[in-house]
Every structure is written in C-alpha cells, then in structure tokens.
Amino acid sequence: MTSLGVFIVDDEPLARRRLTLMLREVAGVRLLGESDGGADTLARIATLKPDVLLLDIKMPELDGFELSRRLDSLSPPVVIFVTAFNHHALQAWDHGGAAAYLLKPVGLARLRAALGRAGAQLRARDAEERIAELTQILQNLRAQAPAEPSPYVQEFWSLGHGARVRIRTDRVFLIDSESDYVRLHTSDGAAALVRQTLTRTAAQLDPERFIRIHRSTIVRIERISTVRQGPNGAMQVVLDNGIVRAVGRIYAPSLRSLLKSRRTAAAGAMTTSLRT
Known part of the structure; x- marks a missing residue:
C-alpha cells in the first residue's frame, strides 16, 4: 500500500477544513473527498473506496455509528471517529473495528498517530486476506493433484471366451490356487481364472486388505466373519457369505497376529468413544 486514501465525513464545514489542512502535513496520505453526512455519503464512499474514514459522530441526518454499520461489509474502510463530546468518545472506543477516536479540536500529532494505527490495521487485514487466498490456492492445487499411485495392483485380467476380462481388485474377496492359475471370486458371485501363481498374487495385493491363510488361499480381511476350530482341530476361516476355508499351520500365526x-x-476406539 503506497498511500492511504482518506475520506472526511463531518457536517461542520470548519471541522472538515481543519482536517483537510492537517492531512497535507501527514506523509503517505491523500484526501479522496469529503461529505457533510448527507444522503449521498454512502454512495460516494462506495464509489471512491477510501482506505480510511475520518467520521464525525453527531450529525443531523445520519450519525457516525449508524453510517459505519451500513458500510460495505466486504471491504469497509478503517474508521477513525472524530467527536466533540467525551461520552461519544467512550462509545467510539467500544465500537468494534474502529482504529481510533479523536476529540475535537483535533491535534496534528494525534491525527498522525491515528492514521498510523489505521495503516497498520489495513496492512494486517491485507496480510490475512493474502494468507486466505494462498491457502485456498494451495487447497485447490492439492485437490487437482493426482493421487499417489498405489504400489499394489488395482485390477487383474482374465482370458475367457476369446476376450480379456478386467477384474477390479476391490471386487475380489477370495482367491484360490489352481495349479499355475488363481481363481478370483468376486462380490457379484462370479469367478475368473488368471494365469499366475498364488505367491505372485499375494505379493501384488495390499496386506492391509488381503491375507494369505493357506498355501492355496488368500482372503479379503474385511470379509472374515469368524475364525474357528475345525473338526480335525485345525483353524478355519468363515467368510461373511458362509464360505469356509482352512487355515494352514504356517499361516496361522500371522492370522492370530492380525486378529489381535x-x-x-477396536478396544482403543471403544475407550476413546466412552471418554468423549
């Protein structure tokens, strides 16, 4: 901001004249205009867009407090109240958003100090607006940025009926090994063969989503409904659709660790919920 644009509102011509003369003595200030507080005051302020308003309080048509409340809320000028009455000065002090108040007759030193405070308030406002603008730009850039690519496969391709069929990983809940193939079971009840080993398939899947429970089986973790002991004493996994698969002895420890x-x-989440 190179200079402060000031607009004077006072119904007394002599008071306006005195402020005009003193403003010439203050560096970095330019007078944009003045008004006696008449009906066109708000329109002139909206047109000229001053940085600072030197505003009298007691005026016949519209008092200074009411005028300041009617200012454009999006980008209002900083208000410096000017009054001849002490009780008005106290009201001005309590008025939110005012940079200062001045008692008439206004002295040059106090006017200069008040304008300095107004300038500081404007700079702080500009800085806040700039920070908000930059924050919004950063949020927009983050929203537009492509998501970090996952290191795990998002789809498999199966060859069936002379055509390649895409199977999305998020639809797969069970994978069984069949020699050099794996059979992918999907949530819509379909199944597809993919030519690769179960070991390779396990390495391609997100361990937060899938777990190998047998040398021949991988299951989606969220579809596990029950883990139980089978007729022969071995562990079994029951999925939420009733499908049962055996748990291999060497894979049982990792399944127990997952369940634990x-x-x-879950217990931690429940404790937090109860505390709140």
Whole structure:
C-alpha cells in the first residue's frame, strides 16, 4: 500500500477544513473527498473506496455509528471517529473495528498517530486476506493433484471366451490356487481364472486388505466373519457369505497376529468413544 486514501465525513464545514489542512502535513496520505453526512455519503464512499474514514459522530441526518454499520461489509474502510463530546468518545472506543477516536479540536500529532494505527490495521487485514487466498490456492492445487499411485495392483485380467476380462481388485474377496492359475471370486458371485501363481498374487495385493491363510488361499480381511476350530482341530476361516476355508499351520500365526491387532484397535476406539 503506497498511500492511504482518506475520506472526511463531518457536517461542520470548519471541522472538515481543519482536517483537510492537517492531512497535507501527514506523509503517505491523500484526501479522496469529503461529505457533510448527507444522503449521498454512502454512495460516494462506495464509489471512491477510501482506505480510511475520518467520521464525525453527531450529525443531523445520519450519525457516525449508524453510517459505519451500513458500510460495505466486504471491504469497509478503517474508521477513525472524530467527536466533540467525551461520552461519544467512550462509545467510539467500544465500537468494534474502529482504529481510533479523536476529540475535537483535533491535534496534528494525534491525527498522525491515528492514521498510523489505521495503516497498520489495513496492512494486517491485507496480510490475512493474502494468507486466505494462498491457502485456498494451495487447497485447490492439492485437490487437482493426482493421487499417489498405489504400489499394489488395482485390477487383474482374465482370458475367457476369446476376450480379456478386467477384474477390479476391490471386487475380489477370495482367491484360490489352481495349479499355475488363481481363481478370483468376486462380490457379484462370479469367478475368473488368471494365469499366475498364488505367491505372485499375494505379493501384488495390499496386506492391509488381503491375507494369505493357506498355501492355496488368500482372503479379503474385511470379509472374515469368524475364525474357528475345525473338526480335525485345525483353524478355519468363515467368510461373511458362509464360505469356509482352512487355515494352514504356517499361516496361522500371522492370522492370530492380525486378529489381535484388530481387537486392540477396536478396544482403543471403544475407550476413546466412552471418554468423549
């Protein structure tokens, strides 16, 4: 901001004249205009867009407090109240948004100090607006930025009936090994063969979503309904649609660890909920 644009509102011509002369003595200030507080005052302020308003309080048509309340709320000028009455000065002090108040007759030193405070208030406002603008720009850039690519596969391709069929990973809930193939079972009840080993498939899947429970089986973790002991004493996993798969002995520890961590997380969430 190179200079402060000032507009004077006072119904007394001599008071306006005195302020005009003193403003010439203040560096970095330019007088944009003046008004006696008549009906056209708000329109002139809206047109000229001053930075600072030197505003009398007691005026016949519209008092200074009411005028300041009617200013454009989007970008109002900083108000410096000017009054001849002490009780008005106290009201002006309580008025939110005013940079200062001055008692008539106004002295040059006090006017200069009040304008300095007004300038500081405007600079702070500009800085806040700039920060808000930059924050919005940053949020927009983040929203437009492409998502970080996942290191895990998002889809498989199956060859069937002479055509390649895409199977999205988020639809797969169970994978069974069939020799050099894997059979992908999807949430819509379909199944598709993909030519690759179960070991390779396991390495391609997100371990937060899938777990290998047998040398021949991978299941989606969120679809596990029950873990139980089977007729022969071995562990079994029951999925939420009733499908049962055996748990291999070497894979049982990792499944137990998963279940334990999930129970701990659930207990922690419940404790937090109860506390709040």
